Amino acid sequence: MTAQADVRLHPAGTTAGAEAKDPRPDPGVPTTPEPADGWTPICPLERLQRERGVGALVGGEPVAVFRTHDDALYALHNVDPFSGASVLSRGIVGDLAGTPVVASPLFKQHFALDTGTAVEDPTVTVATYPVRVVDGTVEVGGA
Amino acid sequence: MVVLAEESRPAYDRVALSSYVGEASEDDLALADDGFHADSLVELHLDDPAVAVDRDRRVVTTRKGRSVAYDELVLATGSVPFVPPVPGRDLDGVFVYRTLDDLDGLREAAEQATVGAGAGRRSGVVVGGGLLGLEAANALRRLGLSPHVVEMAPRLMPVQVDEPGGALLARLVSELGLRIHTGVSTSSIARDHRGGLTVTLSDGLELDASVVVFSAGIRPADGLAREVGLEVGERGGVLVDERCRTADEHVWAIGEVAAVRGRTYGLVAPGYAMAEVVAGRLAGDDAEGRFTEADMSTKLKLLGVDVASFGDAHASTPGALEVRLDDPVAGTYSKLVVSDDAQTLLGGVLVGDAANYETLRGFLGEKLPGDPMSLIAPAGDGAVGVGIDALPDGAQICSCNAVTKGALVHAITSGEAATVPQLKACTRAGTTCGSCVPTLGKVLASCGVEVSKALCEHFSQSRAELYEIVMATGLTTFSDILTEYGTGRGCDVCKPAVASMLATLAGGHVLDGEQATLQDTNDHFLANMQRNGTYSVVPRLPGGEVTGDGLIAIGEVARDFGLYTKITGGQRIDMFGARLDDLPAIWRRLVDAGFESGHAYGKALRTVKSCVGTDWCRYGVQDSVGLAVALELRYRGLRSPHKLKSGVSGCARECAEARSKDFGIIATETGWNLYVGGNGGFTPRHAELLASDLDTATLVRTIDRFLMFYVRTADRLQRTAPWIESLDGGIEHLHAVVMEDSLGICASLDAQMARHVRSYADEWAAVLDDDDKLARFTSFVNAPGTPDPTIEFVDHHGHRVPAGMKDGQPTDLGALGFDTSVPIAGPTIPVGAPA
Known part of the structure; x- marks a missing residue:
């Protein structure tokens, strides 16, 4: 399986700071995620550690969802195009020259979280997805 | 160009011979690179020395009967070890110290001696306490023998050092376990009743030895030249003029076999210089080259004991003055030989600390920048010291390859070299004995070349500097360290580096709080990610010990989770193909069976x-x-x-x-x-x-x-x-x-x-007790338990491996003569018969 090269332009980087302090208990998530209105529930926001990612299934596709230090949320297709392995959610998050990136855990190429473009080879991109927080639950759309 | 060689190996670095018993391999000592051997103009015949020369017809005959016609003949036969006529010198266990074959034999004999039954360390005797003898003694020491050194002169290294220097040298090497006998000669060597050797000295002392090594000097290998009627010097060596040419205009001699105007040289630098002269003349690019003077400087490091000697070390120049600093407490001796007006440096001897050797040698024949004593006085004691900047451009930094400071500076300023390895590659400085390598760094620094030690774009500090900061400040989180000492948000370089420091300095679990986000995926999931995104699992087997029950537990885990199992090079068992979601269950079983994390995933x-x-x-x-x-x-x-x-x-x-x-x-x-x-x-x-x-x-x-x-x-x-x-x-x-x-x-x-x-x-036991940490072990946070559809396995000769071979196809076992219609290994299937 390889990632698509098309970059989907969605409003990435949805700020979720207010919802981060939502005191309500974990509403629970279904074992088989059901998209509603094109948005797939992922998990409660507090399940996402800052500066780290998680893997999720969105319309049958593996997707990596990240929360950065400023509580911005991003979603990329989870498959690393350089290795073909579904691992981007497990990479280290940081920034290069101010751009938020994730480093592939296999061969360490960096992907911009907002565009999916590989820093080391801009001809390679992974798909991006829109992310939002509704009632304390992170949702990914567009799949 | 035809090269005829007596030894069975291409030319190697004899100066570094002793390193061959240590870390160096034969390849490390090779002198010519592959380009030389691939050069179609060079023909190399090993193990086939010249045995006759017909100077009239200009034909060389080799031992194997080959005839080689020549226009020009260069004799570079080197020298042979001098073995004094001591009774017993032909016994087994008696060696010389000249070739790699000698060292192979010595190593074998030493190994036999050290693994034999019986208590006590085995001894070796080195006959000759010169530079080479001390090298040989060091080699014996590295081979596990206690060396005795027997020197006829009243001090060690009599050619290079003076009386007080020799005395200090003997004391320093004695502290390292060498036993020194000076002012005595070797009377006889005999086989004792246990199969060892007994060496009797002229003062009657008897030494038990497993091996004896002769390093009592060398003699030019001028036999061939004598046979064909070429004139030799009084003390041997083919007589040549300053062009390195013999009386026969088509025959040249260089290196240890050459006696330039009657004088032979036993060091590498003069040999290289002579080779340059002859090469320049034969190739026609320097028809005027002459070998006039040789740098006889020597520097030796014998397990931390520095000895250096340069220029007129024995003050034989008329009117020369000697300035000495003898510090028995510090274990250092320095002597400078200066001209009668104390203005010009003529030579010197350094024992115990030769840090100033390269710099001082650079001033040979030059006007000194200050009072001679201040140059050798310990730092902080009114010493001015000598910086690289003070050296003249003509000062030789690498004497083995005759590279001057000027040549190094040129390589740096012309942009050819910005690092020490580049400097070595383009000037050859530091590639022979290596003693000038630290000086190369100083030359780079004096040219203003700074090598960035910044960890990454977020920290300008080196890892070591950052470690010092974390240690001194007691900061315990990456965020605090970044805020105070870095910029930006961090990356996959600085985050794991800081996580590693915090693990040592702050303690706590590597997946606690913010630390978890800093970890590379291997540390984050306490397992090693493989190419398809699955993980491998290695329980610790301390010292490689494992019980039968332990093996069964591991086997059951591997079987139940479908893991590919392989024995590692480190005496452990590695289980591959674990899905992220299965790691906690796998480790529950392993921890219950008494295993703990093997940290195969960590820089640990x-x-x-x-x-x-x-x-x-x-x-x-x-x-x-x-x-x-x-x-x-x-x-x-x-x-x-x-x-x-x-x-x-x-x-x-x-x-x-x-x-x-x-x-x-x-x-x-x-x-x-x-x-x-x-x-x-x-x-x-x-x-x-x-x-x-x-x-x-x-x-x-x-x-x-x-x-x-x-x-x-x-x-x-x-x-x-x-x-x-x-x-x-x-x-x-x-x-x-x-x-x-x-x-x-x-x-x-x-x-x-x-x-x-x-x-x-144990990191894994702690994770198993922590629900928050356990929750991270899931491929899909919104579909726990759903297997990752991208992970597929295939059968490869009876084992389960990731689908999609990397870089081509699996090894074609059929081509190796195996019957591939059945797996070639497995519990119930016999090994396929060779086709």
Whole structure:
């Protein structure tokens, strides 16, 4: 399986700071995620550690969802195009020259979280997805 | 160009011969690179020396009967060791010290001697206490023998050093275990009743020895030249003029066989200079080259004892003055020989500390920048010292390859070289004996070349500097460290580096709080990610020991989770193909069976490999397994700049391959030898001896300090070998830091290691008790339990491996003669018959 090269332009980087302090208990998530209105529930926001990612299934596709230090949320297709392995959610998050990136855990190429473009080879991109927080639950759309 | 060689190997670096018994391989000593051998104009015939020359017809005949016609003939036959006519010199076990074959024989004899039954260290006797004799004694020491050195002159290295220098040298090398006998000669060598050798000295002393090595000087190998009627010098050597040409205009001689205007030279630099002269004339690009004077400077380092001699070391110039500084407490002796007006440096001798050698030699024949005494006085005692900047451009930095300061500066300023390795490549400086390599760094610095040590774009500090900061400030989170000392948000370089420091300095679980986000995926999931996104699992088997029940437990886990199982090189068992979601269940089973994390995923201590030692082995002299288990349990979980591997061998047979490890221990009759800085990988390295015959407590304390000093000062992802190389002063400096506390930090290193040992806890057991951490082990946070659809396995000769072969196809076993219609291995299927 390889990632698509098309970059989907969605409003990435949805700020979720207010919802981060939502005191309500974990509403629970279904074992088989059901998209509603094109948005797939992922998990409660507090399940996402800052500066780290998680893997999720969105319309049958593996997707990596990240929360950065400023509580911005991003979603990329989870498959690393350089290795073909579904691992981007497990990479280290940081920034290069101010751009938020994730480093592939296999061969360490960096992907911009907002565009999916590989820093080391801009001809390679992974798909991006829109992310939002509704009632304390992170949702990914567009799949 | 036809090259006829007597030895069976291409030319190698004889100056570095002693390193061949240590870390260097035959390839490391090779002189010519592959381009030379591939050059169609060069024809090399090994093991086929010239035996006759017909000068009239200009034809050389070789031992194998080959006839080679020549236009020009260059004799470069070198020299042969001089063996005085001592009775018994032909006995087995008596060697000379000249070729790699000599060293192979010596090594074999030493190994036989050291692994034989019976107590006590074995001895070797070196006849000759010159430069080469001391090298040979050092080689014997490295081979595990106690060396005696017998020198006829009243002092060691009589050619290079004077009386007080020789006395100090004898004291310093005696402290290293050499036994020195000066002013005596060797009367006889005889076989004793136990098969060893007895060496009788002229004063009646009898020495027991397993081997005897003659290094009593060399004689030019001028036999062929004599046979064909070429004139030789009074003390041997083919007589040549300053063009290195004999009386026959088509015959030249260079190197140790040449007697330039009657004088022979036994050092490498004059040999190279003569080769340049003849090459220039034959190739026609320098028809005027002459060999006029030779740099007879010498510098030797014998396990930390520096000896250097340059210029007119014995003050034979009329009117020359000697300025001496003899410090028996510090163990240093320095002498400068200056002109009668004390203005010009003529030569010198340095023993114990030759740090100033390269600089001082640069002033040979030059006007001194100050009072001679101030140049050799210890720093901080009114000494001005001599900087690189003060050196004239003509000063030779590398005497082996005749590279001047000016040539180095040119290479740097023209942009050819910006690092020491580049400087070595483009000027050849430092590529022979290597003693000037530290000076190359200083020349770079004096040209204003700065090598950035910044960890990454977020931290301008080096890893070592950042470690010092974290240690001094007591900061415990990456965010605080970044806010105070860095910029931006961090990256996959600085985050794991800081996580490693915090693991050592702040303690706590590596997945606690913010630390979890800093970890590389391997540390984040405490397993090793493989190419398809699955993980491999390695439980710790300290010292490689495992019980039958343990093996069964591991086997059941592998079977139940469908894991591919392989025995590692570090005496452990690696289980591959674990899905992220299965890791906690796998580890529940392993922890319940008594296993703990093996840290195969971490830049941390991996394994301490061992042989079976005295428990089982008939040759073992110490309990290697017991020590390996103790060391592995002591250092498990220690985070470091790179992975750390170790090994313990119970005798000199070295079955645990300890010398290929970051720290390796080899048992001796009386204790342990500690070797450091070995590794396999891209650039395999043999570990070097750091300390010998240590008792167990001293050994452990020394390793504690070695490891903590490495953790504190190495660069990120720098293994111990390049780290030691990067230390100013190399392994001698390391020895001084951990054995003599030269930096005064041993108490702090010891305390840090004690805290590590005290606070160790199994990382996996802790995760299994922590629901928050366990929740991270899921491929899809919104569909727990759903297998990752991208992970597929296929069967490969009876084993389960990831689908999609990497870089081509699996090995075609059919092509190797196996019947591939059935798997070639498995519990019930016989091995396929060869086709």
